[in-house]
Amino acid sequence: MAHKRDREATRARLLECARLRFARDGYDGTSVRDVAGDVGVDPALVFRYFGSKSGLFTQAMAGSSAPVVLPDGPVEELPAKLLHQLVFEDWSEYAGEHPLVAMLRSAGHEDTKDRLRQQICEGYLDVLSQLAEGNEDKNLRTELFGAWLLGIGILRTAVGTPTLSKATEEDLRPHLAAVAEALFGRPVPVPKNG
Amino acid sequence: MAHKRDREATRARLLECARLRFARDGYDGTSVRDVAGDVGVDPALVFRYFGSKSGLFTQAMAGSSAPVVLPDGPVEELPAKLLHQLVFEDWSEYAGEHPLVAMLRSAGHEDTKDRLRQQICEGYLDVLSQLAEGNEDKNLRTELFGAWLLGIGILRTAVGTPTLSKATEEDLRPHLAAVAEALFGRPVPVPKNG
DNA sequence: CTCCTAAGTCATCGATCGGTGACTTAGACC
DNA sequence: GGTCTAAGTCACCGATCGATGACTTAGGAG
Known part of the structure; x- marks a missing residue:
């Protein structure tokens, strides 16, 4: 079996694939089934973890977007x-x-x-x-x-x-x-x- | 009745409403039923006139986008x-x-x-x-x-x-x-x- | 081995979508 | 008024979507 039953790991993989899909295909162009399919998991799991497609989107893009350069140099x-x-x-x-x-x-x-x-x-x-x-x-x-x-x-x-x-x-x-x-x-x- | 049966006029009204919808809600956020509803016409008419939703989009955005300033002045x-x-x-x-x-x-x-x-x-x-x-x-x-x-x-x-x-x-x-x-x-x- | 909790699945619903083909009706012409 | 054409309508299909709730199974604890 590819992966053990690890809630946090599965959650993280869902967020990662969702990020890619949402970035590449947009919100409307991405289906929950797509994301779940990428991870190899049942679509229903997405709703168990994130409540809704909108929740998945919010959490996926929130964790992604802070690669802000630190004002360390001049x-x-x-x-x-x-x-x-x-x-x-x-x-x-x-x-x-x-x-x-x-x-x-x-x-x-x-x-x-x-x-x-x-x-x-x-x-x-x-x-x-x-x-x-x-x-x-x-x-x-x-x-x-x-x-x-x-x-x-x-x-x-x-x-x-x-x-x-x-x-x-x-x-x-x-x-x-x-x-x-x-x-x-x-x-x-x-x-x-x- | 609000409008007489005028193919060209109806076509033009469909294009105008489609332009607004596509601009405001995007391609995926706009349904053929929405546009037809704005005009007060049956959705099937859209396919009769423009072939597909994609055709409607192309023609709507094509007729719209050329308000380019003429290089007349300095x-x-x-x-x-x-x-x-x-x-x-x-x-x-x-x-x-x-x-x-x-x-x-x-x-x-x-x-x-x-x-x-x-x-x-x-x-x-x-x-x-x-x-x-x-x-x-x-x-x-x-x-x-x-x-x-x-x-x-x-x-x-x-x-x-x-x-x-x-x-x-x-x-x-x-x-x-x-x-x-x-x-x-x-x-x-x-x-x-x- | 047994049991129990949580991770994950299955079947399915209701809505909406793009699209098609048969149908109806308005309106110009004679 | 009758008729014929084209403008517009209606009923419906197959697919897909988000979402729900009941179900199954993995795996550590005792």
Whole structure:
């Protein structure tokens, strides 16, 4: 037998497969039977553990989405770090897209929208806002820069724009520096090697 | 009776209601019965006119999405015009979102992705690329600016970020100029009043 | 070995979906 | 008014979905 009867292990495997399915196919495109089938378990078990499909979605995406870079280094390196994390990290576990980009597919459900906003605000904008310190409209500048990073991720993975899809991190680096300086009003050195 | 028997008129009303539904609820969240119900017609009529739900979607989104600003004025005013059109135009007909932002909800279907890419490239990036003329990596700069505009639209409507949601066109104007100049390497005057 | 609890399964329900084909009816034309 | 065509309707199919409750079985404790 492949697996012993271990509630927590089965729960964890369900969450992992659910995460992948929801990211790749969206909320509506994923059925409870799909997820249970991936794990090799009866669909009814999902409802025993998570109450509903919605509960499965909430818990799957909640445990997934906090890979936020820690503001450990100098603040000037934050844009490059966030760009790398949001766009160039290996998100193969989530079907090649950053979870936040993937979650846009499942928007429309109001709780998904709320979760998205919360994760973007607390996970990214709060960190980025250090860069805007000292400017009069700090929050707006921060969100505008966040919008840029998110837009880059979307054009690359969800839309598949020709040039940006093939661009490397090196290609984006000089423009990242230029835009960051334009928005934050101070030079933002970009490290040469990630 | 509210309406006479007019094939073309009924067809047009179906397309209009389908556009709204698909934009607001996404492809999966919209049923043929919903659209037919809005028009006050039998669902079977949809299949008689459009063959399938997919055909309805294609024709509804195709007829909708070409409100591309004409490059009639000076090229320097293009960023402001596109920002206005993409973000601040009245898209109440599409549930308050630009159709392209709304179409992201229905991504996952490969033809939707293709249509998105085509419309963004031909409708927006081609126009914007005039601004990048003379730069070495013209296409990349153009797509990066397009990514920014798209990201702003998404953060405003789909995510609902606090500051950007309430920002006016006037608030964004100076930052638009700064980023455009940073990306395109030349001053981009922003008109004072839209 | 026995028993008992919890992990997991089975059968099934009710609703909804996209889609099809036979049918009905409105309305222009003679 | 009668008739013929096309616009629109009706009844229904097969599949799939989320969800429920009764059931079975694995496996440690005694």
